[in-house]
Amino acid sequence: MSPFVSRLVVAAVLLPLVLGIVWLGGWWLFGLAAVGGLLALHELFTISRSLRPIVLGGYVGVLLTLLGAQLGGATWVLPGILATLPAALLVFFVSSARQHAVAGFAVTVLGVAWVGGGLAYLVLLRDIPSDGRLLIFVTLLTVFVDDTAAFFVGRAIGRHRMAPVISPGKSWEGFFGGTVAAVAVAFFALYDQDVVTTGESLVLGLVIGVAATLGDLFESAVKRDLGVKDSGRLLAGHGGVLDRVDSLLWAGPAAYVALLALT
Secondary structure, three states, rough: OHHHHHHHHHHHHHHHHHHHHHHHHHHHHHHHHHHHHHHHHHHHHHHHHHHHOOOOHHHHHHHHHHHHHOOOOOOOOHHHHOEEEEHHHHHHOOOOOOOOHHHHHHHHHHHHHHHHHHOOOOOOHHHHOOHHHHHHHHHHHHHHHHHHHHHHHHHHHHOEEEEEOOEEEEHHHHHHHHHHEEEHHHHHHOOOOOOOOOOOOOOHHHHHHHHHHHHHHHHHHHHHHOOOOOOOOHHHHOOOHHHHHOOOOHHHHHEEEEEHHHH
């Protein structure tokens, strides 16, 4: 099976399932976020194994972060992330493996804040009363269109490299094209929906577009530093789970905070 065909098969199978669970929300979405978060964190810990991440402590931290968001709202996201420290410390104490504490704790906490925190704010976005379902679908669609438009605009007219060291394929032309598309999607999707004003929808699209690009670049920087092309092979031609959610891990929190500030 060619990489292109495998990408289509994976998308055809997983996309309806993911969108259906997002539509249902609640504990269904928590379960999806927990599974996806553990898989993404496992990929990060695998590619960074030379740094000796404290794996079990990280898994506990991600689950507590998501549980805090599900049960206690935004107030309990940070305590969930911070709970990684005592959990990792306990595992570190009882482990017989020799490892560097600074590198191990650093990559463990980074993984929980990045993956667990990003997914937690997507859960919080879906849980916004009355408008959560619309807002999370708008966020997902905006990220997808931003990424697609940036790719095609970059291929067509991209001349100026945006981040030549960590992501040579990205151009400023693609970035601006994707961002304009993101703003347009947010505007048309939220037009006359009585959720945000016209100006607020434009700001929201801009925030999501910029955050999605930064999320993609952040993962590229991590992978470049660790010397890998993809975070994993679980999704065949799509790479790993972390490769698929990298933009959302920044766009979700950005959208939530933007809405908090605007409304």
